[in-house]
Amino acid sequence: MPLWSSPTPSIGGTVRRLLRRPMRRIFGWYCCPLLLFLGALVWSCAIFAPIVALAQTADKIKVVASTSDLAALAAEVGGDRVQVEYLVGGDQEPHFAQAKPSYLLKLQRAELLIIVGLLFEGRWLTEAGRNRPSLVSQSGNPRIQPGASGYFDASRYVEILEIPKPPVVPNSQPLGNPYYWLDPENGRTIAQALAKKLSEMRPHDASYFEDRFQAFSKHLSDAESAWDAEMKPYRGRKVATYQRSWSYLLKRFQLKSVGEIEPQPGIPPSRSHTTDVIDLVRRENVKVILVEPYFELNTPNAIARQTGAEVVIMPSSVGGAKGASDYFQLLDHDLAVLSRALQSQP
Numbered sequence: 001m002p003l004w005s006s007p008t009p010s011i012g013g014t015v016r017r018l019l020r021r022p023m024r025r026i027f028g029w030y031c032c033p034l035l036l037f038l039g040a041l042v043w044s045c046a047i048f049a050p051i052v053a054l055a056q057t058a059d060k061i062k063v064v065a066s067t068s069d070l071a072a073l074a075a076e077v078g079g080d081r082v083q084v085e086y087l088v089g090g091d092q093e094p095h096f097a098q099a100k101p102s103y104l105l106k107l108q109r110a111e112l113l114i115i116v117g118l119l120f121e122g123r124w125l126t127e128a129g130r131n132r133p134s135l136v137s138q139s140g141n142p143r144i145q146p147g148a149s150g151y152f153d154a155s156r157y158v159e160i161l162e163i164p165k166p167p168v169v170p171n172s173q174p175l176g177n178p179y180y181w182l183d184p185e186n187g188r189t190i191a192q193a194l195a196k197k198l199s200e201m202r203p204h205d206a207s208y209f210e211d212r213f214q215a216f217s218k219h220l221s222d223a224e225s226a227w228d229a230e231m232k233p234y235r236g237r238k239v240a241t242y243q244r245s246w247s248y249l250l251k252r253f254q255l256k257s258v259g260e261i262e263p264q265p266g267i268p269p270s271r272s273h274t275t276d277v278i279d280l281v282r283r284e285n286v287k288v289i290l291v292e293p294y295f296e297l298n299t300p301n302a303i304a305r306q307t308g309a310e311v312v313i314m315p316s317s318v319g320g321a322k323g324a325s326d327y328f329q330l331l332d333h334d335l336a337v338l339s340r341a342l343q344s345q346p
Contacts, residue, residue: 061201064110064144066121067094068318069181070154070190072327074114076216077195081205087125090319090330093294095265099124099135107139110150112201114194117155120178149200157193158186161247169264173244179316182334183248184224187327191216223328227253227335234342238284240277240309242291242300245316249334258284261291261299269299281307287345288338290314293321312341 060083065071071086078084085106088097094116103125107113113136115121126146128134136144143150160176168174180186195213199206235254239246243262250257259280261269269277281289281303289311291300300311314334315321324333 061198062109062111063114064106064112065114066116066125069327069330070114070116072318072330073181073187073191074112074194076327077191077209077212078198079208079212081202081208082198088121090315090317090321090324091294093292094120094317095123097121097124103135104139107136107144108141110139110141110144112150112152112197113144114152114154116178116181117153118160118173118175118178152194152197154190154193155180157189158183161251162244173265177244177247179245180248181327182246182316182331183252184220184227184331185252186248188217188220219328223331227331230335230339231255234339237288237342238286239288239290240281240286240303241289242295245292246290253335258286261289261303262295274299274303278303278306281309288312288341290338292316310341310345312337314338 060081061078063071063074063078063082063084065074065084065086067088068086068090071084074082075084087103087106088094115126119127123129125135128137132138136146142148145151155175155178158180160180162173163176164174181190192213195209198209202209231253236256238256238258239250241257241260243265244257244260246257249255259277261274261277263269263273280286286307287309289300289304289309291297291311291313293313293315297311303309304311313321314337315324315330316334318324318327318330320330321333324330
């Protein structure tokens with residue numbers, strides 16, 4: 001009988017059986033311990049990952065800002081060491097915001113409350129009303145009460161414009177113009193003060209907050225150079241505004257406001273006042289009227305028709321327009337809109 005037809009096992013079959021034995025050891029005998037180890041690893045990740053994430057979140061400083069602008073500055077210097085929320089967005093009229101239950105919940109959790117001050121939020125946040133305590137007081141959070149370490153009034157760190165002399169007109173801005181964040185230099189000083197405050201609250205992160213501020217300050221200096229170049233051709237030009245919210249930005253870039261459509265915050269313009277504004281816009285040869293997105297447009301449009309001026313919608317706060325979602329984007333947006341309007345109206 002030929003060799004290849006022998007019924008005895010071949011050498012190849014023997015080798016295959018020998019190789020199969022260690023494979024059975026690996027995937028047979030050792031299979032259960034290996035699977036148990038991998039299962040325990042997956043289980044521990046599932047159990048402890050949320051705990052680690054929660055611990056990291058818990059270690060962040062809980063910051064609540066009254067406006068989106070102050071929240072944006074806090075986020076710039078706080079980075080991933082803070083959890084920042086705000087109460088009033090850029091698409092709301094901040095003078096007359098309505099307090100909401102969600103505001104109270106945020107205040108109760110806050111470690112740091114940042115306010116504009118100058119009674120800007122007085123009606124709905126910091127001041128008591130008739131037969132009711134302030135919302136800050138209602139929160140019951142001792143860390144953020146006036147005078148506490150977690151109460152940060154940003155107006156203390158800037159030079160305030162238009163402080164009225166007595167007697168103060170009711171419904172006016174009695175302590176001065178509160179729209180100070182629209183001057184980028186004020187943004188810098190507020191950011192520096194916030195970095196110091198956060199460092200006091202978390203001393204082990206002090207160098208992190210200082211580095212964040214220095215990076216913000218450099219970015220701001222670079223941006224200011226570009227903004228100055230963009231606005232230089234229009235120095236001395238005049239505008240009218242819906243209310244007195246643009247004083248800081250106009251002063252910073254050497255522009256002038258001739259007057260406001262709204263005589264006082266929250267007081268609609270009367271027919272006689274509107275007529276006075278029309279005469280003023282004509283007399284001063286004003287070609288641009290600045291209006292925030294949340295104001296009515298009937299009166300500005302009527303003035304524009306009578307004078308040939310252009311109504312320009314421009315947000316004064318972060319989030320007030322698409323693409324203006326941080327401090328730099330807000331100023332980029334506003335100055336681009338303003339320069340285009342001035343360029344088209346020689």
